[in-house]
Amino acid sequence: xxxxxxxxxxxxxxxxxxxxxxxxxxxxxxxxxxxxxxxxxxxxxxxxxxxxxxxxxxxxxxxxxxxxxxxxxxxxxxxxxxxxxxxxxxxxxxxxxxxxxxxxxxxxxxxxxxxxxxxxxxxxxxxxxxxxxxxxxxxxxxxxxxxxxxxxxxxxxxxxxxxxxxxxxxxxxxxxxxxxxxxxxxxxxxxxxxxxxxxxxxxxxxxxxxxxxxxxxxxxxxxxxxxxxxxxxxxxxxxxxxxxxxxxxxxxxxxxxxxxxxxxxxxxxxxxxxxxxxxxxxxxxxxxxxxxxxxxxxxxxxxxxxxxxxxxxxxxxxxxxxxxxxxxxxxxxxxxxxxxxxxxxxxxxxxxxxxxxxxxxxxxxxxxxxxxx
Ligand SMILES: C[S@@+](CC[C@H](N)C(=O)[O-])C[C@H]1O[C@@H](n2cnc3c(N)ncnc32)[C@H](O)[C@@H]1O
Numbered sequence: 001x002x003x004x005x006x007x008x009x010x011x012x013x014x015x016x017x018x019x020x021x022x023x024x025x026x027x028x029x030x031x032x033x034x035x036x037x038x039x040x041x042x043x044x045x046x047x048x049x050x051x052x053x054x055x056x057x058x059x060x061x062x063x064x065x066x067x068x069x070x071x072x073x074x075x076x077x078x079x080x081x082x083x084x085x086x087x088x089x090x091x092x093x094x095x096x097x098x099x100x101x102x103x104x105x106x107x108x109x110x111x112x113x114x115x116x117x118x119x120x121x122x123x124x125x126x127x128x129x130x131x132x133x134x135x136x137x138x139x140x141x142x143x144x145x146x147x148x149x150x151x152x153x154x155x156x157x158x159x160x161x162x163x164x165x166x167x168x169x170x171x172x173x174x175x176x177x178x179x180x181x182x183x184x185x186x187x188x189x190x191x192x193x194x195x196x197x198x199x200x201x202x203x204x205x206x207x208x209x210x211x212x213x214x215x216x217x218x219x220x221x222x223x224x225x226x227x228x229x230x231x232x233x234x235x236x237x238x239x240x241x242x243x244x245x246x247x248x249x250x251x252x253x254x255x256x257x258x259x260x261x262x263x264x265x266x267x268x269x270x271x272x273x274x275x276x277x278x279x280x281x282x283x284x285x286x287x288x289x290x291x292x293x294x295x296x297x298x299x300x301x302x303x304x305x306x307x308x309x310x311x312x313x314x315x316x317x318x319x320x321x322x323x324x325x326x327x328x329x330x331x332x333x334x335x336x337x338x339x340x341x342x343x344x345x346x347x348x349x350x351x352x353x354x355x356x357x358x359x360x361x362x363x364x365x366x367x368x369x370x371x372x373x
Pocket of ligand 1: 079
């Protein structure tokens with residue numbers, strides 16, 4: 001692994017997208033993230049199976065009796081605590097089955113997020129009876145976060161669709177990728193879509209290079225992420241419809257003179273959901289990691305009774321996760337008004353949204369270093 005480029009640690013600055021809403025209040029991510037939990041649970045069996053089949057505990061523990069796990073983009077909880085405990089449980093079970101005569105290893109869990117994440121809430125709400133030593137690791141997961149060959153399992157859920165930044169071409173008024181009247185690539189021009197896709201591919205490539213150095217031979221990287229089926233357009237997905245609605249509310253506010261249209265044109269959400277085909281092609285360009293298992297699913301977390309979306313809760317979840325991105329660009333009054341109008345606007349297209357939520361909009365991938373034996 002000596003030839004891997006080691007400059008990504010230098011790029012690990014604090015200027016990434018704005019984190020989720022902190023604290024434990026009524027608008028917090030802590031209280032509005034159970035849809036992400038339902039979604040990640042859909043992949044839970046597949047993750048457990050991958051760990052059971054692919055993680056060779058005999059090999060891993062030949063040098064140390066500590067298993068080190070990292071959750072990248074852990075936010076403020078509580079989902080991360082369930083995810084980490086279930087990984088510990090499955091490794092313990094594997095250990096008991098494969099090495100019944102050996103003492104149980106110790107576990108250390110690293111909770112990573114952007115430096116501005118509310119780590120205080122995270123650590124104050126940790127389960128008191130956890131079976132691991134905990135540590136916080138602030139920094140962007142698009143750069144290096146850990147020493148060489150130090151992690152056994154890396155997990156990241158619903159975080160890799162957050163780009164490290166808005167693609168630069170979208171910020172240039174003279175570029176063909178200037179995103180007039182839109183806040184995302186949904187329903188935007190080819191140039192805008194290409195700029196987003198390029199940024200996402202560069203970011204993922206940085207993520208993979210860093211992880212390739214940080215995991216031990218035989219270690220695994222588990223990714224659960226928002227996705228789009230190959231061949232579909234983002235505007236056909238429920239989230240795409242929502243981003244178009246948000247843009248149209250902001251343009252209406254601009255017509256009333258409270259903001260300018262140019263402010264709307266200049267604002268773009270730094271998120272991109274890649275298809276499995278795009279993901280595979282970035283991994284194929286990485287010399288050090290292979291995909292050992294992957295899958296798509298339709299978690300339908302928003303469909304309360306498998307048919308209807310609870311728009312109020314849906315908007316609360318979106319707001320808890322994304323409000324900071326809007327607040328960086330618009331005043332508090334404008335952001336409040338946009339979210340207040342959103343529920344009513346989405347209710348007008350609830351039938352289309354509900355039907356779109358039946359698509360496979362979640363993917364999971366398990367990767368391993370290709371020198372894992
Ligand atoms: C929607 S939340 C998901 C949180 C958690 N994994 C869950 O499933 O509930 C996405 C998280 O990823 C974090 N994130 C986004 N980009 C990041 C980056 N480059 N480095 C570290 N964390 C990042 C955000 O700050 C946010 O807390």
